[in-house]
Structures are given as C-alpha cells and as structure tokens.
Amino acid sequence: MTGSQASDSTVGKEHDALHPTPKSNLRLECLPPVFVLALHLSTEELHRAEDELSCHGAPLTYDITEARIVLGNTAKKRRAKLELQWANVMIDESDASKSESPLKATGKGDRNVPATKRRKLNKNLESRMVTAETKSSPGSSTAESETENEDNTGLKPLSQLSISQVEKASVADTSDSEASEKSSSSPFDRDSFAGRVKVVKLDWFYESLAKGKPQPFEPFIVYEAKLLPPHEPAIRAQTVSSTIATRLPRPTAVCSPHVEESAVHEIVKRAQADAKPHFSRNQRRERVNDAMKNDFTGRRFLHAGGSKNQSFTKPSKLLHQTTSEHDEDISQALPQMPDWVLQNKIYSCERSTPLHCPNENFIEQLSSIKLARVLTGDDIGVRAYSTSIASIAAYPHVIASMREVLALPGCDQKIAYLFHEWQDSGGTIQAVADIESNQVLTVLRQFYEIWGVGAKTAREFYYDHGWRELDDIVEKGWKSLQRVQQIGLKYYDEFQLKMPRSEVEAIAAIVAEHGCRVTDSGLECIIVGGYRRGKDKCGDVDIILSHREEHQTYDLVDRVTKSLETEGWITHTLTVNLTNTKRDQQPLPLAPLAGGHGFDTLDKALVVWQSQDWPTRSADLAVNPRAKNQNPHRRVDIIVSPWRTVGCAIAGWTSGTTFQRDLRRYVKKVKGWKFDSSGVRERGSGRWVDLEEWGDPKTRAPTWQVAERRVFEGLGLVYREPWERCTG
Structure with missing residues (x-):
C-alpha cells in the first residue's frame, strides 16, 4: 500500500466515524431544508434525531427561518404556530393551514393541477430556458458563467442550495424522465414547499426510517402556512424586488430571465437578513452576556x-x-x-x-x-x-x-x-x-422570586425575551413557561407571604396523620428547614417522613400525596420524585451511570398547599355559590427517608445552605468520603459508610435525634444544634 493510499484509508476511517453509515436504505436528500424543534426533547434526544437525519442525507438547517419542514414532538396546531412565531418566522395568518398536503401518490397537486400536467408545464419551462440559453451570445463569458451556474444548481443536492435556489428547483425538474421517476418514488410534491413551511410530527421520520423509504407527509402534518419576507408584507417585497431589478447593471450578453430573477431574490434575502438577523441558542446566550x-x-x-x-x-x-x-x-x-x-x-x-x-x-x-x-x-x-x-x-x-x-x-x-x-x-x-x-437588577430580582425561576432563566426573560414586568410574562410568554413556573407566577403574591410557626406545625400534623393512614402509627414526621433552625416566620414547609420498617417507606411519598389530594389539602402537585425507591433505597452510588445529581436524591414531592379550614364556608357559599377559599396557598416539600440514613437526611435538610456546602467540602477534604442526604460513601471504593449503625438491629438508632448525632460524631465534628447552623 502506498503512502497516499494509506492516507486515503485513514481519512476514510475518520469520515466513517464522523458520519456513520445509515442502517436503513432511507435517503432524504430530496427534502427541502429541515429544522428539528427542541420542544419536549432532551438535549440528548435532540442531538440523536439531528444526527440520524443527517446520516440519511436530510438537508438540516439550524436556522428555523430557512426551514421548509419543521420536525417536532408536538401534535397541537396552536402550539406549532406559536413555536414558529416565537422563532420570528414570518407567516401569513390569512393563509392558515387547511391540512392540505398534496401527494403525488394520489395524483393531487398543491395548486389543484394534476401531476401529469405539472410535468408537462415543467418540460415546457425547461424548453423555454434552453432556447433562451441557446440564443445567448456564445462568445460572452458572462453568459456562459451564469448558464453554467444555473445548470449546476439543478444538479446539487438541496442541502447545498440557498432557500431561493431550493424554491426555484422545486418549480421544475431537470428532465421529463427524472420527473417521472421521482413521481413514482417521492411521496410528496416539491412544489408544495415553495414559499411555505410545514410543521410535521417527528414520528414521520421514525416511520420512514422503519419502512426504509419516505412516507407521505399528510397524516403527520400539524400546521402549514405561507411564508412572508421578514418584517415586510408580500406586496412590499415585490416592490423592493422590482426596484432593485431596475437598478441592477445589465450584462453585455443576454441572460436568462430565470438567472436574473434568482440574483434579485438573493440580494433581497441578504438585505432582509442584514435588517434583522436571526440567532441560534448559543448566539442568544452570547447576546445575553454582552447585554449584561x-x-x-x-x-x-x-x-x-x-x-x-x-x-x-x-x-x-x-x-x-x-x-x-x-x-x-x-x-x-x-x-x-x-x-x-x-x-x-x-x-x-x-x-x-x-x-x-x-x-x-x-x-x-x-x-x-x-x-x-x-x-x-x-x-x-x-x-x-x-x-x-x-x-x-x-x-x-x-x-x-x-x-x-x-x-x-x-x-x-x-x-x-x-x-x-x-x-x-x-x-x-x-x-x-x-x-x-438599578432598574435592571430590580426586574431580575422580581423574576428570580418566581417559584421555579432561577437566576439564569430570569436573565433570559429580561435580555432574550425583553420582558420587564410580571404582566409581560403572562401576556407574551405564558405558554412557553414550565408548569412549575406558571404556578409560581399565578400565586406570586401569596408565596411572598411568610407563615407563622403555628401554621407550619398545623400543616405537619395533617401530613403526619395521612402518613399514618397509609402506613401505621410507627411513622415519624420531622419538621426541618428554617422552622427547625428557629425562624419566627417561614417561607415554606419542609417535612421529612421516615419509618423503622424499610418496606413502609417504598413509594410512601406517592401514597401520602394522593391521600392529601383526595381531601383537597394539596391543590397542585408539581413534582413527585421516586429516585430513592427506584434504586431500592440504597445510598446514592459514588459515580451515577448517567447525569449529575444535587445534594438531595431522596423521594420527595413539591406541592402547593391550601388549608381547608374555612369557618365561614357555608355562609360564603350561600351568598356566592362561586366563592373561593380565601386561605393563602403555601409551598410544602414532603421528603421520605429510609431509617438507615435518616440522620444524614435530617442533618442535610436542617442546616443552612453554606453549612451544607461546607459539610460536603469538609467530608471530602478531611475524610475522603462523599456526603449527601441519602448517606455517606467512600470515594476510593464506593463502599457505604454506616455512620448510624443501622447494620446491626441491636445498635440501630432508637430515635432520629440519636441518628443525627451519630452522623456528626462519625464525621469527626462537634454536634451543632439546629439553631447553631444558621449560615444562610
């Protein structure tokens, strides 16, 4: 093997590694530009879908304004339309989708013209173009260059063409034989994508992948609309095009009208792009940082x-x-x-x-x-x-x-x-x-106080979306919010109210009662968080449930939550995590198989609570049958810990934020262990460290207070009372 052959072989292997050979015979080069929505997809799922589409030749684009097919994991027409509008895709709402997806397989066209007639029209158009090219001056290099470029455009795959070229290529095929062949092999009409965008279910791609050939779009189309030039009505775009055309210098040789029109559209497109550029996710993040x-x-x-x-x-x-x-x-x-x-x-x-x-x-x-x-x-x-x-x-x-x-x-x-x-x-x-x-910080702080909105999201609200008030979020971005954020915004004023210690105790007593209903009287209910540190007013309630019999804590948080919902104490269940139950209530592994984790990985439910103690209920309903409970909504976290590590859970959930952080740092630096609320592990071997002496039934902690003290002693720390851990 020569050196050049070896080099070619190496390059070939690298290419194969970067572009794996598709497992299916599916080829999608004939599609117009395709964009994949991130809606309801994790980052891993999004990248996997994009990679698979690319492997099968689909002309992917990462600018949704260039796309003619938008693949998404949505089945609602309204949501698909909003996704396009939020991405600044200019659509003609008067030309709303009527779910018309003309298929060549059925012999229907986008303009109610039979496929056979369209092929004849395309052939006639080609004949006129060839005649115009033949009449061009053979000695003109300009004419030859432009004609050659036009021919090459027809031979390139759509993934390498500009949007205007794709739309021109979709009007006519290169020959009658090619049109006839694609009519029998392609399940869609390329003319139907000219100047239009279609939101298609992602299931279309996976079904096509399974069957080895492109499937008809019609059953999978969610929304379809006509495109408008960015920030310009259609009549305005025509006026601009004609104005630019009159000012363009004429070549010495006679050019094809098709070539000249293409050049005009290219100039209009570039001018519109300069007027208001569209940004990817990374570019938007950089814009936020630059604005800050x-x-x-x-x-x-x-x-x-x-x-x-x-x-x-x-x-x-x-x-x-x-x-x-x-x-x-x-x-x-x-x-x-x-x-x-x-x-x-x-x-x-x-x-x-x-x-x-x-x-x-x-x-x-x-x-x-x-x-x-x-x-x-x-x-x-x-x-x-x-x-x-x-x-x-x-x-x-x-x-x-x-x-x-x-x-x-x-x-x-x-x-x-x-x-x-x-x-x-x-x-x-x-x-x-x-x-x-500072007005900017004032707005960011208000957004940051919405339950479910972190600092990063608050900055996106301000800099990326341009929102300045809570009303802006409701009016312009309500549908884009996560459910937890919608609830946090709905009860924003109520969640800002602090509750006295007596109310915290009343809530904990009701949770304990329902916990005993689904287990037995051996259930332990501990109020942690700011209440245990001695605060007079609390912003939320943190409760830990535990039981000495390990089987009683399996799925306990789910059972308690449903029991409370039945009687109306819980108005909204935001999240129910059974992370600990799914791993058989074992301490968190040292190196999780996938993803990271925070300080806490116990079973827990984050809920919205409203007291059902309404003394004037009968009188209020008699006056107004639609009267509502006037008790404020509260935030309540219900956490479940098995008894084997209840001391770690209580130590973690009781202490202030900086105390928790320093506890993890201390354990790592001094002991070489890993501490979280589900237990302690050795960093070298990953072995569980039983600080609470749960392994021997004779030495198990009789109370949760004893278990917590054993955790401090096992870590080599002096036990600190809850009111000595107020680090903020």
Missing part, C-alpha cells in the same frame, strides 16, 4: 474574578489608610478571639452560627451584594460572599475595626474595605445603594 456587560461594567457592586467567561467590572480598590488611622488600628486591642478564629477553621460546619448575631446590619448589606452576584451569574463571587457572611455571622463580638475583619477566616481585603466604608458612612455602602437603584 453593557449594563454592569464598572459597577461598584461587582468586581473582576467572577466566572471564567465573565468580566463585568473593574478590579476593586485597594484599602487606603491615613497614618492616624493605621496607628489607631494597631493600638486598639482585639477582643478575645474564639478558637475557630485562632485555629483558622474555614468550614462553617466546624463552628456555631446562631440565628441572630451582633453584626446583622453589616451582614444585611453584604447579602444584598451577594444577591446581585447571583442575579448576574457570578458563581465565584457568590461562594466568596457566602463564606465571608457565614464567618461574620459566627463571630460573637461587634466588629470594631478592619483588623477584626481580616482576622476572620474567609474575609479578605475586599470585605475589610466594605466594612470601612459602612462604618464611616454610618451604616451604608454605596455599592448597595447602586444595587437598590
């Missing part, structure tokens, strides 16, 4: 050092001190420092953090800056401020100097500078004032 840079560059509440792709602001200033201030700091004696400061313990799980501390006012200012970091996507800044806030919250003395700030683990010169400013100004920080007056 324009809004926040140079702001004092942000500084460099955020995410690797972000650099919104300038570096923070150095701390300046006069000689007198410096001497005063040195002469001022520091108070007695706690042991965790002297030993520089950086993990908040190694110290006590009370619910209320002497420096709450300063922490409130830092928390505002931290929230701004959350809203702008600065993950590194969020972690840094969380560490500093937790350290200051654990400090038992009122901070009097910058030296004290710098002595605390996790507090650097930036925090010291902010404290200096806060102290000199009488309790204010300019960065916080900027945050409160």
Whole structure:
C-alpha cells in the first residue's frame, strides 16, 4: 500500500466515524431544508434525531427561518404556530393551514393541477430556458458563467442550495424522465414547499426510517402556512424586488430571465437578513452576556474574578489608610478571639452560627451584594460572599475595626474595605445603594422570586425575551413557561407571604396523620428547614417522613400525596420524585451511570398547599355559590427517608445552605468520603459508610435525634444544634 493510499484509508476511517453509515436504505436528500424543534426533547434526544437525519442525507438547517419542514414532538396546531412565531418566522395568518398536503401518490397537486400536467408545464419551462440559453451570445463569458451556474444548481443536492435556489428547483425538474421517476418514488410534491413551511410530527421520520423509504407527509402534518419576507408584507417585497431589478447593471450578453430573477431574490434575502438577523441558542446566550456587560461594567457592586467567561467590572480598590488611622488600628486591642478564629477553621460546619448575631446590619448589606452576584451569574463571587457572611455571622463580638475583619477566616481585603466604608458612612455602602437603584437588577430580582425561576432563566426573560414586568410574562410568554413556573407566577403574591410557626406545625400534623393512614402509627414526621433552625416566620414547609420498617417507606411519598389530594389539602402537585425507591433505597452510588445529581436524591414531592379550614364556608357559599377559599396557598416539600440514613437526611435538610456546602467540602477534604442526604460513601471504593449503625438491629438508632448525632460524631465534628447552623 502506498503512502497516499494509506492516507486515503485513514481519512476514510475518520469520515466513517464522523458520519456513520445509515442502517436503513432511507435517503432524504430530496427534502427541502429541515429544522428539528427542541420542544419536549432532551438535549440528548435532540442531538440523536439531528444526527440520524443527517446520516440519511436530510438537508438540516439550524436556522428555523430557512426551514421548509419543521420536525417536532408536538401534535397541537396552536402550539406549532406559536413555536414558529416565537422563532420570528414570518407567516401569513390569512393563509392558515387547511391540512392540505398534496401527494403525488394520489395524483393531487398543491395548486389543484394534476401531476401529469405539472410535468408537462415543467418540460415546457425547461424548453423555454434552453432556447433562451441557446440564443445567448456564445462568445460572452458572462453568459456562459451564469448558464453554467444555473445548470449546476439543478444538479446539487438541496442541502447545498440557498432557500431561493431550493424554491426555484422545486418549480421544475431537470428532465421529463427524472420527473417521472421521482413521481413514482417521492411521496410528496416539491412544489408544495415553495414559499411555505410545514410543521410535521417527528414520528414521520421514525416511520420512514422503519419502512426504509419516505412516507407521505399528510397524516403527520400539524400546521402549514405561507411564508412572508421578514418584517415586510408580500406586496412590499415585490416592490423592493422590482426596484432593485431596475437598478441592477445589465450584462453585455443576454441572460436568462430565470438567472436574473434568482440574483434579485438573493440580494433581497441578504438585505432582509442584514435588517434583522436571526440567532441560534448559543448566539442568544452570547447576546445575553454582552447585554449584561453593557449594563454592569464598572459597577461598584461587582468586581473582576467572577466566572471564567465573565468580566463585568473593574478590579476593586485597594484599602487606603491615613497614618492616624493605621496607628489607631494597631493600638486598639482585639477582643478575645474564639478558637475557630485562632485555629483558622474555614468550614462553617466546624463552628456555631446562631440565628441572630451582633453584626446583622453589616451582614444585611453584604447579602444584598451577594444577591446581585447571583442575579448576574457570578458563581465565584457568590461562594466568596457566602463564606465571608457565614464567618461574620459566627463571630460573637461587634466588629470594631478592619483588623477584626481580616482576622476572620474567609474575609479578605475586599470585605475589610466594605466594612470601612459602612462604618464611616454610618451604616451604608454605596455599592448597595447602586444595587437598590438599578432598574435592571430590580426586574431580575422580581423574576428570580418566581417559584421555579432561577437566576439564569430570569436573565433570559429580561435580555432574550425583553420582558420587564410580571404582566409581560403572562401576556407574551405564558405558554412557553414550565408548569412549575406558571404556578409560581399565578400565586406570586401569596408565596411572598411568610407563615407563622403555628401554621407550619398545623400543616405537619395533617401530613403526619395521612402518613399514618397509609402506613401505621410507627411513622415519624420531622419538621426541618428554617422552622427547625428557629425562624419566627417561614417561607415554606419542609417535612421529612421516615419509618423503622424499610418496606413502609417504598413509594410512601406517592401514597401520602394522593391521600392529601383526595381531601383537597394539596391543590397542585408539581413534582413527585421516586429516585430513592427506584434504586431500592440504597445510598446514592459514588459515580451515577448517567447525569449529575444535587445534594438531595431522596423521594420527595413539591406541592402547593391550601388549608381547608374555612369557618365561614357555608355562609360564603350561600351568598356566592362561586366563592373561593380565601386561605393563602403555601409551598410544602414532603421528603421520605429510609431509617438507615435518616440522620444524614435530617442533618442535610436542617442546616443552612453554606453549612451544607461546607459539610460536603469538609467530608471530602478531611475524610475522603462523599456526603449527601441519602448517606455517606467512600470515594476510593464506593463502599457505604454506616455512620448510624443501622447494620446491626441491636445498635440501630432508637430515635432520629440519636441518628443525627451519630452522623456528626462519625464525621469527626462537634454536634451543632439546629439553631447553631444558621449560615444562610
């Protein structure tokens, strides 16, 4: 084998690896441009569908405005239409789809013209074009070049043609024999795609794949519409075309009218694309980041050092001190420092953090800056401020100097500078004032407070969709929201209300009652979250259910939820996860087979709760038969843990966010283990570490309180009461 042959062989193997040979004889080169909707498809499913279509020759496009066939996992005409409108596809609504998908197999055409007559018309058109080309000057290089390009256009696959060329190619076949052959082998009329877009069920492709040949589109068409030029009515586009045509320089030789018209359409298309470009998902993400840079560059509440792709602001200033201030700091004696400061313990799980501390006012200012970091996507800044806030919250003395700030683990010169400013100004920080007056952050914060909307989604609402108020989301994007977001928006005002501890206890008592109905009296019900840490007002209710008999906790969350729904306590069940039941209630494996996971993988249900205690129900209904329950809707999380790891579950769900994060970091760094609410694993072997001594029935924890203490002892930590884990 020669060197060139070896090289060709290598290149061939690489090509085969990138473009696998289709398992079916299905060939889709004859299709117009195809776009795959991401609707109801995971990223993996979307990529798989696109890869399979590409392997079978389909001319894929990633710009939906170029597509003539849109494959999607939807069966509703209204949703298909909205998907096109949201993607800025300009459609003529007066020409709504009538589910007419003319098929050559049935002898019907898009314009009610028989297929035989269309072939004759196409043949006559070809004859006229050939005659025009023959009459062109043979000595003109311009005429020869343009004629050659036109001929090549007819020979190229549609995946290599522009949209205007596809539409021209769909008007006439290259010869009568080819038209006759495609009439018998192709199940659709190419003329029907000229200037139109069709939303087709993705099932069409899989059925064609199974049968080895393209199937008729008609049974799978969800929506069909005529296309309009972007942001221009049809009559306007014709006027522009004619105007441009009159101003084009005429070639010396006589050109085919078809060629000249194609050139005009190409120019119009490029001009329209320049007027308003269309963006892919990645491009939209970059636009959001660029818009954020324009809004926040140079702001004092942000500084460099955020995410690797972000650099919104300038570096923070150095701390300046006069000689007198410096001497005063040195002469001022520091108070007695706690042991965790002297030993520089950086993990908040190694110290006590009370619910209320002497420096709450300063922490409130830092928390505002931290929230701004959350809203702008600065993950590194969020972690840094969380560490500093937790350290200051654990400090038992009122901070009097910058030296004290710098002595605390996790507090650097930036925090010291902010404290200096806060102290000199009488309790204010300019960065916080900027945050409160910033209109963009005000809107982002409002969106972020919708249940089910994170910071990333809030930024997409603002920058990508251009929404500025909650009403904008309802009016312009309601159908695009996930169900959990719709519920969060519907009860936005009610979810902002805090509930007293007595109401939390009442909700837990009802959940426990229904839990005993579906199991027995041995069920344990523990209120965790902010309630257990001692908060006077709670935003939601977190409840853990457990039972000493392991079989009682299988599918328990599903049974309890259905029982509560029957009596009307639960108005909306948003999610029911049986992750723990599906893995036989074993601690989470060290390396999951697919996907990642968060801190918690227990069975749980996120629900919307409304109290059925309505004392004036009869009187209200007598006055107004349509009267509604006036009790506010509440957010309730019901979690189920098997008894073998109930201590880990309670420790995780009780502690503050930074305490949980530092607990995982500590266990990884000091013990070499992996901790989550379903148990502890050795990182080396993946072996479950039984900290709660569940393996021996004689040594099992008699109560959940004992189980939680054993978790702290097994990790080598001093047990902290729930009200000592208030890190925020």
